[in-house]
Amino acid sequence: MKALKPRRFGWWYVAEWRLRGMRSYRWTILLMTLGNPVLYLAAMGIGLGALVRVDVAGVSYLHFVAPALLVSTTVAEGFNEASWPVMSGFRWQKFYLGMSATPLAPVQLAMGESVAVSLRLWVQSFTFWLIGLAFGAFDGLVSILIVPIAVGAAMATHAVVMAYVATIDNDVVMTFMYRMIMMPMFLFAGTFYPLETMPVFLQWIGWISPMWHGSQLARVVAIGLPEPGWLIACHVGFLAVWTIGGLLWARRTFTKRVVV
Amino acid sequence: MAVIEAKDLTKRFGEFTAVDGISFEVAPGESFGLLGPNGAGKSTTMRMIGGTGLRTSGSLSVLGMDPERQGPEVRASLGVVPQSDNLDTELLVRDNLIVYGRYFGLPMREVKAKTETLLEFAQLVEKANAKVDDLSGGMKRRLTIARALINDPSIILLDEPTTGLDPQARHILWDRLFRLKEQGVTLVVTTHFMDEAEQLCDRLVVMDQGRIVAEGSPAALIRQYSTREVTELRFGASRNEALLAELASLAVRAEALPDRVLLYSDDGEALLEEVNRRGLHPLTSLVRRSSLEDVFLRLTGRSLIE
Incomplete structure (x- = not known):
């Protein structure tokens, strides 16, 4: 049987392709990887932080906001990588259809996407962490745990968005997703201030967003945010359910799109 | 033994019957054509052969396997040239071949060697490091065909291979396909151009509204019906x-x-x-x-x- 290797390693071949494709926008990636942390930490942590003289959650504003900035910029990139590229694969360039003529199975396309994007995000969030150290935004080596948390939250988002994008056929929906999901999540999911300071009727935006769960976990490891154990379990569980559920959903939507 | 064997093959999309109980066989090394207008059910038939289209009823065997159940194994021996080029425009010409070869599980060294041979075959050596977008329509088509050959397929499925190409580009393409035929590769071609069918096909079926309305060699069909x-x-x-x-x-x-x-x-x-x-x-x-x-x-x- 000639399909033995693709059956087993197909997901990796897809990831290989995806990483190779990222080379074509490597300057954008590099600029974002270096620029994001510098700009966000300077603007929010130091600029805005100069105005916020009081401690937030028991630490300086820079220390409060930096872990969440790392998480949310990583999640945002996970969102990006799940939207336009996946849309393009099915609709514009249709390269998934070319791939589906090979031994690859649809679920391997989704898995390969996921693997390649996560590799990229490991590098991105690790770089953010290093720059954060230089800014004095993170204390101690234990704060490196923010990196896997950020990647986890980003991949939870990526899986669900990728699965959904495989079902849609026009970019109007996607523009809508950016405005109505990504932006509110960024602004209202407790990145820049504790979620509890919001009126209760807006707090749900945080509860259902991977960004908030990720940011809270990041603060637990970075600044010792006193979250009760059950809530920590909730954060981890939420991200795990989204990741696994998202990938299972993606298996369905990718298969539906490829096999007619 | 036939490499493709379809019996009462049927595909419905809801109320619409795209392929309506067709039966045909393709012998090894044969160049077989599906001729018919747009919407005759040719592409749907092609998709079922590759296992990315599920049949509603009937039976289909490709290289002795059921493409629905052994899709990856069937596709490992197929080369597919789709109707519209789906090359990756973010990759260079050469890289398009390399990544595609990897999907078949070929070792990188083998893929790289094969890529150079295929660039030559497709007359694209000078364009190896070009962007896909800089290629002409005919070159893109040749690259798509080269890509379909990376796994040394025993059957090549070509869906409307020269649609949208100028006459010169078509002739270059036909020449390449003819060479493959000489090497003993089985070709299955869909087309709505009769000159293409006459050029490429040993035998063909004429399809209309999902049915086969005639079958034979181009010359025999002309003798019989005209x-x-x-x-x-x-x-x-x-x-x-x-x-x-x-x-x-x-x-x-x-x-x-x-x-x-x-x-x-x-x-x-x-x-x-x-x-x-x-x-x-x-x-x-x-x-x-x-x-x-x-x-x-x-x-x-x-x-x-x-």
């Missing part, structure tokens, strides 16, 4: 229809199309002389050999390209 020659006459839109009855009496068969009248006979020139002798004087006239277009017109009452 005359040796066709006289095409144009009298202007208003007169074509009016003169049909009189013209029909001169020929074996006559067809009035919106812009011209086709007269079927074994001696087109003699027929044209007779038309002129009767003082009918067409605005333009043309005598040609019968083609598969005429076969299709005869079988369905419609022309292939609407």
Whole structure:
């Protein structure tokens, strides 16, 4: 049987392709990887932080906001990588259809996407962490745990968005997703201030967003945010359910799109 | 033994029947064509062969396997050239071949060596480091074909291989496909161009509305369903229809199309002389050999390209 290797390693071949494709926008990636942390930490942590003289959650504003900035910029990139590229694969360039003529199975396309994007995000969030150290935004080596948390939250988002994008056929929906999901999540999911300071009727935006769960976990490891154990379990569980559920959903939507 | 064997193959999309109980066999090394207008069910049939289209009923065996159940194994031996190029424009020409080879689980060293051979075959060596977007339509098509060859397939499926190409690019492409045929590769080609079917196919089925309406070699089909020659006459839109009855009496068969009248006979020139002798004087006239277009017109009452 000639399909033995693709059956087993197909997901990796897809990831290989995806990483190779990222080379074509490597300057954008590099600029974002270096620029994001510098700009966000300077603007929010130091600029805005100069105005916020009081401690937030028991630490300086820079220390409060930096872990969440790392998480949310990583999640945002996970969102990006799940939207336009996946849309393009099915609709514009249709390269998934070319791939589906090979031994690859649809679920391997989704898995390969996921693997390649996560590799990229490991590098991105690790770089953010290093720059954060230089800014004095993170204390101690234990704060490196923010990196896997950020990647986890980003991949939870990526899986669900990728699965959904495989079902849609026009970019109007996607523009809508950016405005109505990504932006509110960024602004209202407790990145820049504790979620509890919001009126209760807006707090749900945080509860259902991977960004908030990720940011809270990041603060637990970075600044010792006193979250009760059950809530920590909730954060981890939420991200795990989204990741696994998202990938299972993606298996369905990718298969539906490829096999007619 | 047949490499592809379809029996009562049927595909429905809800109420619509795209493929309606077709049966055919393709022998190893044969060049087999599915000829028909857009919407005849050709591409749907191709997808079922590759296992990315599920059949509603009937049976289908490709290289002795069921493509629905052993999709990856079937596709490991197929080369697929889809109707529209789905090359990766973010990758260079060479990289398009390399990544594709990897999907088949080929080791990187082997893929790289194969890529160079295929670039040569597709006459794209000079473009190896170009961006896909910088290629002409014909070059993109050749790259897509080269990509389909990376796994040394025993069957190549070509869906409308030359649609949208200029005549010169088509001939280059046909030449490449002909070489493959000489190497013993089985070709399955869908097309709505009769000249392409005549060029490439040893045997073909004519499809219309999901059904096979005729089967045979191009020459045999023409012999069976048409005359040796066709006289095409144009009298202007208003007169074509009016003169049909009189013209029909001169020929074996006559067809009035919106812009011209086709007269079927074994001696087109003699027929044209007779038309002129009767003082009918067409605005333009043309005598040609019968083609598969005429076969299709005869079988369905419609022309292939609407």
